[in-house]
Amino acid sequence: MAPGPPPTAAEAYRPNAYVSLPAELNPEAFDASPEKRRAEAERLAIRARLKLQYQLQLNNPNPPAVIEDPALLRWAYARTQNVYPTFRPTPKTSFLGALYAIGPILFWIAAFKLDRDRKEKLIQKGEYKRPFSVF
C-alpha cells in the first residue's frame, strides 16, 4: 500500500526528548486529582511558613547574632537523625537497596563458587599445583 500523506504540523508536534513538559501542558500538573492538589497546597503552606520565619529574622532591624534558617535545620535533621520516619520504599530506593545490600552478597557467593569449581576441575584433571603454604 502506498505511504499516506506526511504528518501535519499539528500531528508532528511532540514533546522534545529528555525535556520535562511545562506545567501548562503536563496533565499531571494542571489536571491533578483533589488529593494531589491538597497535598501540594499543604507543602506550599509549610514552605511559606518557613520562609516567613527566616525572612522575619533577616529583615529584623535588631537582628539576632545568628540567623537560623528553619528550612535548612529541618532538612539537616531529616537527613541525619530522622532517617527512618522519612523513609518510603520507592522503586529507586528498592533498587538501590537491593543493589548495594544484596548485590555484594550474591556477587561474592558467585565468585567463591566459580573459584572453587575451577579449582575442583583442575584437581580432577590432576593439574592443580598446590601452593606451598599452610594457609
Next chain:
Amino acid sequence: METMLNTLTLITLITLTIPLLLPLLSKKFKPNPLTIMYTTKMAFTTSLLPMMLFMYSNAECITSYWEWKIMTNFKIPLSLKMDQYSMMFFPIALFVTWSILQFAMWYMSSEPYIDKFFSYLLMFLITMLLLTIANNMFLLFIGWEGVGIMSFLLIGWWQGRAEANTAALQAVLYNRIGDIGLIMSMMWMASNTNTWEIHQNFHQECTPTLPLLGLILAATGKSAQFGLHPWLPAAMEGPTPVSALLHSSTMVVAGIFLLIRTHPMLTNNQTALTLCLCLGALSTLFAATCALTQNDIKKIIAFSTSSQLGLMMVTIGLNQPQLAFLHISTHAFFKAMLFLCSGSIIHNLNGEQDIRKMGSLQKLLPVTTTCLTIGNLALMGTPFLAGFYSKDLIIENLNTSHLNTWALLLTLLATTFTATYTTRITLMVQTGHTRTAVITPMNENNQTITDPITRLAMGSILAGLLITSYIIPTKTPPMTMPTTTKTAALIITALGITLALELASMTQTLTQPKQNTYLNFSSSLGYYNPLTHRLTTTKLLNNGQKIATNLIDLSWYKKMGPEGLATMQLMMTKAHTKAHTGLIKAYLESFALSVLIILLYLD
C-alpha cells in the same frame, strides 16, 4: 669472619638502643642531647669495622636469632642480613645522623623538650637501621611502621601549629595507603611461598605481577612517587633536622630500599620493571617542574629530594639495584648537607625561609654558603663530586638501554630542571644584593654549626669515589657509547645552568610575573592537592553516608527487621482489637462455638 661481622653489627645496634633503655632501669639516667650525639658517633665508628671487613672479604652473612614459634610450619625468625647494602648503609646513615644531631644541638637549643626530640630521632634511627638489616618481611614491616610513626611524631613536633598537624596527618595517611600494598605482598608471600624470608622468595621463573604491584605501591607511598607524593613537601613543616634526617636521606629511601632488597623478584617481570621506570620518570619530572617556581628554600630542597627519588625508581626500572643504592648513599650526604645549610641560613636570618628575601649571603655566612655550593654542585652531578658517580652512571645506563623514549626524555628533562632550580637557589641565596632585613645578628662562629656541615661536605666530595672504588659492581656497566651519549648528562646540566643564569640576569627587580599556564601549573604543584584531597574524600564519604548509612542501615535493615515487623504486628493487633468488644455476649458466643466444634469432632 662472619662472627666478627655479626658481633660488630649487633654491638652497633645495641649501642644505639642504650640511651633509650637505660632511663627505664634507673631514674638517675636521663638522656641529654650530648650523650645521644656521642652514642651515635660511637656507633658510627663501630659500624666502620664491619663495613671494612665486608669490603675486604666480600662475605655476606644471614644470621637468625630467636624464632617466634607461633605456628608449626610457618617460621618467623628474627633474621638479619649483612650484605653490601646493609653494611654500606649503616656507616652512611650513622655518619649523617651524627652530623645532624650535632647540628640539632645548636638549632634546637631553645627548645624546652629537646631531650624528647633527640630521643625521637634516636628511635627513628634504630627503626630505620632495623629496616635496612632485616632479612625478613616481618622485621622489615616493624622497621617500616616504626619510621612511619616517628615521621608523624617529628613532623608534628610543633604541635600547636595547625599546618604541622595537617602535614603529619598527611604523611601518615599517604604512608598507610602504601602499607596496603606492602601487607598485600606479605600475605601473598605467606600464602604462596610459606615464608617471609626475602631470600626464599626468589624464583627462577617470572614472579606473578600481583605481589610486585604491592611492593611498588609500598614504595610509591613511602618514597613519595607521583600519586602519593604530596606528603613530602608538606613534611617540611617539621624542624630542619627532621627534614634533613628523615625526609632527605633515610626514611624516604626506605621504599626504594625495599625494591632493592626484593630486586630478584622484579628482575624477570618486565611489566613491573616498566611500571617502575615510567612511574619514576613521571615523579622525577613532576617534582622538578614543581621545584622551579617555589620560593621557600626548604620546599625547593624537598622537591629536589622527590625528584631524586624518582630517579632512583627509574634506576630500579632499569634493573640496576646496586646503582640505585649508590645513588641513595651519595644522595644522603649532599641532601642532608643542603638541609643543614638551609637550617643555618634560616636561623641566622631569624626564621626567614623565602629566597626572595635572601641575598648576598656569601660574604656573611662563608662556610655555610660554600658548603651549599658544594652540595648544589654535587646534586647537579658535577664531574668527580659524589653525585657524579651515581647520577652520570644512571643516565648512561638510561641512554644505552632498550626502553621507551618517553621515560628517557622525561628523565633528561628533569635533570635539566634540577640544574636550573639548583642554580636558582645559589644565585638568589648567595649572590646579588642583599634583600634581608637591615639588622640581622648573623654569625656562624659556632663549632656546632660548621663542623657537621664541613664533615658532610667532605663526604659529598669523597663518598662517590670511595664507594665506587671499594664495591664490586654486580652487573656489567655499559662500556661503549657515542661521545654525545657519554656526555649527555653534562650537556643537559650545562644547558640547565645557562638557562638559570640567563633568566636570573633578565630579572633585576623581583616583581610578580604575569600569569601563564605553565607558571600556574608549576606554582600550584600541578593542581594535584586540590583535585584529589577534597574530591575523593568528599565523594567517598558522601556516598558512603547516603547509601551505606542512610539507605541500607537506617532504612532498609530497619524495615526488613525490627521496624517492619513492628509495623506488621501493629497492623495485626489493630485488626484483632476490633474483636475485643468487652461484651459478655461475644465471649459466650466464642464458648458456644468451641463446644460445637468439639461435639462435631467427637461425632
